[in-house]
Amino acid sequence: MQIGILEDDHDQRDYLTLCLEAQGHELAGFERASQLLRALRERSFDLLIIDWQLPDACGMELTRTLRSEHGWRGLILFITASQGEEDVVHALQHGADDFLAKPIRPAELTARVEALGRRFVTSDTNYLQPKVAISDQYRIEPDEHTIWCGAEPVALTQREYQLASLLLRHVGELYSRAYLLEMIWGVNGDISTRTVDTHVSRLRRKLGLNGSRGLRLKSVYQYGYRLESCATAPVKSS
Incomplete structure (x- = not known):
């Protein structure tokens, strides 16, 4: 990947450069x-380390x-000396895709970057699918990596777009937090499930997934999330 390091x-x-150049990154x-x-x-x-x-x-x-x-949609790995959970959540809320605390350990750094890279590499095959009209309120535009809400495109980060695309294409399907971490972030238990909760909260707000537009993003206690259709606006099958 092409990686920019701001440090x-x-x-x-x-x-950081020495560790990542050894993995073949530029x-x-x-x-x-x-x-x-x-x-x-x-x-x-492809990735910024900030x-x-x-x-x-x-x-x-x-970030x-x-x-x-600036509308930048690439990957962002945020680095800080703080390891507090509040700081992790804050970084994710501000648009970071992942978080790494100092002191940086080489194996963890390369693993995080590789996990982000898997999502970068596979996003074209997983998410560049034909346009899908979910209802008269939502439309997925894979070529533009955007979700349209009504007549307006919604500004989403890459992770938000991938998560929204997955949920909108599978209305009614229940997903665990662990599954979403694996599918969207490419990791299995390496980062807190609060990451999923933070992104879901942002999607619910940005896309109006509270039932007012025919879809409700529902939390299933101690498990995960399901996007459900409401009676106010029938959902088209994809």
Whole structure:
């Protein structure tokens, strides 16, 4: 994969580069957020590794800005010295696809990147399917990696799009959190199931999956989630 590393500590950046180059990835390093933003206008990356503490920006805020203002849909691995659960949830809510705490362990780093890479590699085959009109309210546009809600496209991250696409194509099917982690994130028990809960909460809000548009994303206690149709708007089968 083409990977951009935003880390102001020179030694840490070299360490990350050394670990990932050994796995065959192509790396570009940046120490300031402004340098990365300029690079994104000139080249593409499959994955960005972003540190929290930066000399000219907050990595958390930069991640949010990349998603909401720049429309960047690639993968983001967020790195920080904090290991608190609240910080993990905060990073995911701001648009990160995964989270890694310092000190970085080489085996865990490469495993996380490989897991993200599996989702990058397989997303085209799993999700680039024909257009699907789920109802008069929802439409999946695989070529654009977008979900349309009514007459408007909804801004989603790559993970959000993949999760929404899976659920919308299988209305009524019950999925465990563990299964969703494996299917969407490509990992099996390596990250907290709170990751799924956070993304589901965002999808429910962004797509109006509260029953008002004919579909309700329901939590099944201590198990997972099911997208259900409501009587207000019949759902077309795909």
